[in-house]
Amino acid sequence: MLSLLGVVVVIIGFALKLEPIAIIVVSAIVTAVCGGINVVDLLTSVGTTFVANRNQLITIILMILTGTLEKNGLKEAGAALIRKAKGLTTGMLIAIWGVLDEIFIIFKIPIGGIPSYVRPILMPMTLGIIESKGYEVAPEHEETIKALYGKDYNVSNFFGQCLFAANSSVLLIQSTLASIGYEVDVMQIVAVQIPVALFAMLVNATQTLIVDGRMVKKYYPDMKKKAA
Amino acid sequence: MLTYFLSPEYTISDKLVQIMYLLSGFFCMYCGVRAWIVKANKHFLPTGLFWFTLGIVVAFGQWLPPLASGILVAITCIPAALGMVKRGNLQSPTKEEQQKNYNKIGMKIFIPAFGAGVFSILISLFLPGWSSLLGSLFATIVGVILLVIWNRENKAMTFLEEGRRFLDMTSAVYIMPLLLSCLGTIFTNAGVGDAFATIFGKIIPQGNVYIGIVAYAVGMVLFTMIMGNAFAAITVMTVGIGVPFVISLGANPLYMVTLAMTCGYCGTLLTPMAANFNIVPGVYLEVKDKYSIIKMQLIPSILMLVFQIIYMCLMVNKPF
Numbered sequence: 117m118l119s120l121l122g123v124v125v126v127i128i129g130f131a132l133k134l135e136p137i138a139i140i141v142v143s144a145i146v147t148a149v150c151g152g153i154n155v156v157d158l159l160t161s162v163g164t165t166f167v168a169n170r171n172q173l174i175t176i177i178l179m180i181l182t183g184t185l186e187k188n189g190l191k192e193a194g195a196a197l198i199r200k201a202k203g204l205t206t207g208m209l210i211a212i213w214g215v216l217d218e219i220f221i222i223f224k225i226p227i228g229g230i231p232s233y234v235r236p237i238l239m240p241m242t243l244g245i246i247e248s249k250g251y252e253v254a255p256e257h258e259e260t261i262k263a264l265y266g267k268d269y270n271v272s273n274f275f276g277q278c279l280f281a282a283n284s285s286v287l288l289i290q291s292t293l294a295s296i297g298y299e300v301d302v303m304q305i306v307a308v309q310i311p312v313a314l315f316a317m318l319v320n321a322t323q324t325l326i327v328d329g330r331m332v333k334k335y336y337p338d339m340k341k342k343a344a
Numbered sequence: 345m346l347t348y349f350l351s352p353e354y355t356i357s358d359k360l361v362q363i364m365y366l367l368s369g370f371f372c373m374y375c376g377v378r379a380w381i382v383k384a385n386k387h388f389l390p391t392g393l394f395w396f397t398l399g400i401v402v403a404f405g406q407w408l409p410p411l412a413s414g415i416l417v418a419i420t421c422i423p424a425a426l427g428m429v430k431r432g433n434l435q436s437p438t439k440e441e442q443q444k445n446y447n448k449i450g451m452k453i454f455i456p457a458f459g460a461g462v463f464s465i466l467i468s469l470f471l472p473g474w475s476s477l478l479g480s481l482f483a484t485i486v487g488v489i490l491l492v493i494w495n496r497e498n499k500a501m502t503f504l505e506e507g508r509r510f511l512d513m514t515s516a517v518y519i520m521p522l523l524l525s526c527l528g529t530i531f532t533n534a535g536v537g538d539a540f541a542t543i544f545g546k547i548i549p550q551g552n553v554y555i556g557i558v559a560y561a562v563g564m565v566l567f568t569m570i571m572g573n574a575f576a577a578i579t580v581m582t583v584g585i586g587v588p589f590v591i592s593l594g595a596n597p598l599y600m601v602t603l604a605m606t607c608g609y610c611g612t613l614l615t616p617m618a619a620n621f622n623i624v625p626g627v628y629l630e631v632k633d634k635y636s637i638i639k640m641q642l643i644p645s646i647l648m649l650v651f652q653i654i655y656m657c658l659m660v661n662k663p664f
Contacts, residue, residue, distance in 0.1 A: 117542075119534040122527075127570050130617045136572075137516055138425035140523045144530050151534025156411060158530065163414030165529040167405035171477055172522050176368040176402070176511065178460055178480050181487040183506025185457055187437040188495055189446025193453045196446075223461030230625035239629070259636060262629040266637035267613075270621050271644050274609035278602070281464050281476040284521055285575070289605050291525075292578050295532075296587055298597045298664070302476055303468050308602040315651050319644050327640075 122147030169291060172284035178224075194233065206245050206257075207328030210264050211321040213238060218272035218317050222279040234265045246336070254335040264324050275316030278309035345407050357474040362406055364481040369403020372396070375508045384432035390423030391430050394516060421523070424516035434509035449494045456490050459483030517620065521575045528579030540584035548589060556589030557600070557656045564604050565611035565649060572617025574608025581608075599659040603652050610649040613641040 122143045129139030148158045204212075213234075242261055246253045277283045281302040289305050332339060349359055376396030379388050397420045401413050408416070423429050446453070463486075464479030491498045511518070548559045563585050567577035582601055591597045612618045615638075622638050631637070 117539050119531075119536045120539050122531060122534065123536060123570075126527075126576075130570070130572055135425060135427045136520055137421060137523060138427075140520070140527050141421050141425045144527050147527075147530050147534045147536065151530075151536075153530070153533060157533075159414030159418060160410045161414070161529055161533060162417050162526045163408070163410035163412065165526045166401060166417045166522060167408070167410070167413050169522055169525045170365065170402055170405055172525070173368060173402055173519070174364070174477055174480050176371055177364055177484050179510040180371060180503050180507035181456065181459075181484045181491075183508075183510045184491055184498055184503050185453060185487070187441065187445065187502070187506055188449055188453055188491060188498070189442050189444075190453050190457055192442050192446035193451055196451075223458055224464075230628045234625075235628050259632055262626070262631050263636040263640040266622075266625045266629065266631075267640040267644065269625065270613060270637070270641060271648075273621075274612060275606060275648065278606060280461060281468065282460070282480060285605060288521075288525060288575055288578060289602050292582050292605075293597060293601050295579070296582060296591070296597070296601075300598050304598055305602050308599055309606065311655060312603070312606050312648070312652060316644070316648060319647050323640075323644060 118150040119147055121150050169288070171282070171287050174282055174284075191233065191237070194237070204245060205328070206242050206261065206332065207325045209238070209242055209245065210261065210268060210328060211324040213265070214268035214272055214320045214324060215317055217269055218276035218313065218320070221273050221276040222313070224280045224282070230266065230269060234269070238265065249336070249339055251336045251339070254331070257331040257335055260327060260331050264327060268320060268324065271316055271320045275309075276313050279306055279313050281306055345404075348407070355473065357471075357478065360478055360481065361475050364478065365405065366403045367481075369399045369401070371504075371507065372399030372402055372511070374504060375399075375511055378508060379432060382432060384434075385430045387423075387428040387430045390426070390428035391432075394420055394423045394429045395511070398519065417523075417526070420519065424519065427516075429516035431512045431515060432508070434505065434512055436509070437506075445495060452494065456483070456487030459487050521573065524573055524576040525579070528576050531576075531580050532583055536580055536584075538584065540580060544585055545588070548585075550589060551593070553590060553593040553595050553660055554657055556585070556593065557595070557660070558653060560585045560590050560600070560604055561607040561649065561653050561656065564608040565614075568608040568611030569615040569617065572612070572615055572619070574605060574612055577608050577611075578605050595656075595660045596662045596664050598664060599662060600656060603656050607649060607652050610645040610652075613645040614638060 125143040125146050126139060129142065130136070144158070144162070153161075239261070243253050243258065246257070278285055278289075280286070286302050286305050290300060290302055293300050348354065348362070372395050376392040376394070376399060379392035379395060382388070385391070397416050401408070401416045401420070405413055460480050460483040462479075463482045464476040467474050467476050467479055488503060544559060544563070548555060560581060563581050564574065564577055567581055568574040578601070581604065586600060586604060590600050612621060616623055616635070622641070623634060626634050626637050
């Protein structure tokens with residue numbers, strides 16, 4: 117039971133918003149002391165686990181490519197692509213972005229992300245849809261749009277990432293299964309995750325359309341009539 | 345090391361994976377050395393130390409004795425734990441530059457961007473037994489070649505420095521999931537999983553696989569909310585609850601463990617502890633209520649959890 121102290125350290129540490137890596141280190145030491153693990157065994161097990169799981173750092177090699185892709189106009193290309201779709205509502209744009217986000221994540225395409233895409237490109241475009249119809253964007257609607265983009269990325273990311281075979285989550289599932297005695301191929305894990313990813317895509321887009329539609333109806337009740 | 349690459353005992357795939365680690369490690373070491381040379385901020389010494397030692401473990405982990413790797417990881421953790429791994433002064437390319445290059449290359453830029461995913465799929469289809477990790481290696485090589493052909497301004501230093509900008513941006517948080525896996529192992533060795541199982545065992549009636557599934561899934565959500573990360577939870581909860589309450593009753597382990605992981609993500613959606621997902625993006629977007637993203641995620645989280653629990657219950661008897 118004493119070994120649970122390490123978990124307590126994690127809970128308290130995060131609750132106090134301390135440096136996450138410091139929390140992990142302290143928790144590891146506390147757990148080792150309480151669990152009667154000596155320094156050599158502790159470091160050996162850290163070394164073994166770290167090296168065995170360093171496939172989680174596989175994106176290092178991709179960064180060599182990613183940075184230069186951005187420099188060579190990847191963002192601009194993404195923006196140009198989205199601009200081609202005309203006659204969109206705000207909800208449709210956010211929902212489509214959510215679906216694209218998930219596709220990008222599945223194929224590990226280095227697009228997406230709040231600071232690099234949503235803020236500079238998509239937010240102005242989304243607000244522009246309302247303004248182009250002769251309305252001021254209601255503050256509550258603007259806040260809702262921000263929250264929708266935030267959850268778009270997270271839902272897409274979490275439930276889409278397991279369809280990329282080299283993703284760290286897939287590899288961790290594989291190593292967890294191996295540790296309890298079951299050898300599986302990463303593609304088997306990917307297959308299990310397909311329905312989850314599709315359902316997430318559906319939930320994500322539906323929620324966006326409902327929530328945004330409600331906002332549009334509340335603040336710009338004549339929009340549909342005007343358009344017609 | 346040379347004997348490893350000459351040995352016929354290891355497959356070409358294994359050797360290529362090791363080459364990929366060597367390249368990745370060398371790149372980290374490069375970033376460490378650059379941090380020392382450029383001296384972008386007052387923490388340039390610990391920052392460089394972090395990337396350099398990390399690079400050694402990544403590159404040579406295969407050949408280092410586990411104790412030596414463990415010591416190197418511990419050294420890596422010191423600057424990270426003290427919050428001394430700082431971003432350098434690398435600037436994003438200007439909008440003009442991106443626009444100019446876009447005019448030069450255009451939509452073709454998506455081809456290398458799709459590379460990693462496409463190569464992983466090709467490997468799994470046509471090279472059975474090869475590691476799909478190699479998709480990233482091939483994608484990088486092909487992508488770099490294409491970018492050099494399309495735009496002669498892309499020199500070796502461009503790739504290294506742009507890559508360093510990205511690595512810099514992630515900072516020490518980059519190794520956090522990996523450290524959490526190590527913590528998971530330590531928890532397991534120290535019997536944390538067992539302690540959890542003991543406590544849970546008193547609460548959950550053993551012997552009913554469906555109750556076990558709900559406990560495993562909800563346990564993943566709660567533990568992940570506490571830790572802010574599903575990665576540490578999966579090891580502990582699988583050993584503590586997954587095995588004794590679900591898998592030992594004959595449930596299909598592939599489905600159970602795989603879905604437990606994404607049940608954990610339902611917890612990630614609900615916790616401020618996962619600040620990099622739930623709080624920081626809100627800062628970028630200047631939201632007025634910093635919990636507005638989490639509030640918006642409540643309904644998707646519940647729906648995803650219910651969906652996955654039903655999915656697990658349906659797959660329980662599928663032969664492994």
